[in-house]
Amino acid sequence: MQGWLQALYEYQGMIQTLTCIDLANASMYDGATATSEAVRMALSLTGRDTVYLSRGLHPRYREVVTTLLTPTSA
Amino acid sequence: MSAQAHAKGALAVQAVTDPTSLGFLKPPGELGVDILAAEGQSLGNPLAFGGPHLGILACRAEFVRHMPGRLVGLGKTTKDARGTC
Numbered sequence: 724m725q726g727w728l729q730a731l732y733e734y735q736g737m738i739q740t741l742t743c744i745d746l747a748n749a750s751m752y753d754g755a756t757a758t759s760e761a762v763r764m765a766l767s768l769t770g771r772d773t774v775y776l777s778r779g780l781h782p783r784y785r786e787v788v789t790t791l792l793t794p795t796s797a
Numbered sequence: 798m799s800a801q802a803h804a805k806g807a808l809a810v811q812a813v814t815d816p817t818s819l820g821f822l823k824p825p826g827e828l829g830v831d832i833l834a835a836e837g838q839s840l841g842n843p844l845a846f847g848g849p850h851l852g853i854l855a856c857r858a859e860f861v862r863h864m865p866g867r868l869v870g871l872g873k874t875t876k877d878a879r880g881t882c
Contacts, residue, residue: 725880725881728869728881728882729881731867731869731881732869732870732871732881735868735869738853738855739855741816741819741824742819742824742825742826742833742835742855743824743825743826743827744824744825744826744830744833744855744856744857745826745855745856745857745858746855746856746857746858746860746861746864746868747853747854747855748854748855748864748865748866748867748868749866749867749868749869750837750851750852750853750854750866750867751834751852751853751854751865751866752849752852753836753838753849753850753851753852754812754813754814754834754835754836754837754838754850754852754853755836755852756852757812757834757835757836757852757853757854758810758812758834760834760852760854760865760866761810761812761832761833761834761854761856762810764832764856764860764863764864764865765807765808765810765831765832767863768808768860768863769806769807769808771807775807777798780812781812781814784812784814
């Protein structure tokens with residue numbers, strides 16, 4: 724258990740070093756869902772409801788972000 | 798681009814599809830990126846027929862309570878030994 728957790732801790736540290744960003748977590752499902760989680764975080768933090776997606780964003784990532792962040796009827 | 802976002806009070810999110818590119822590109826933290834998402838498959842994971850690989854999520858320290866997923870930290874046990882949890 725400790726060995727596995729230590730491996731995750733070191734992975735987090737390596738991502739922090741590679742990207743020069745303060746904090747990395749112990750991973751998400753994949754890059755596209757991580758992108759939609761990041762956008763959701765930004766929406767929650769700013770309290771806004773508008774997102775600008777760059778034209779340089781991978782088209783499949785754009786589809787996943789749109790799918791996950793479009794509210795279903797409720 | 799992150800400067801433009803910050804000027805409007807917005808956050809800059811970057812998505813990286815191949816993090817091996819970070820070996821020669823400027824690190825996102827130095828570009829003013831607030832939240833980073835990336836696909837970790839190219840760091841050495843098998844292709845797995847297009848299945849899920851490794852989602853990387855990183856953010857500024859002040860956003861720690863808004864970050865989903867698990868965060869592993871380092872601490873000390875009652876016997877002063879190092880432990881992760």
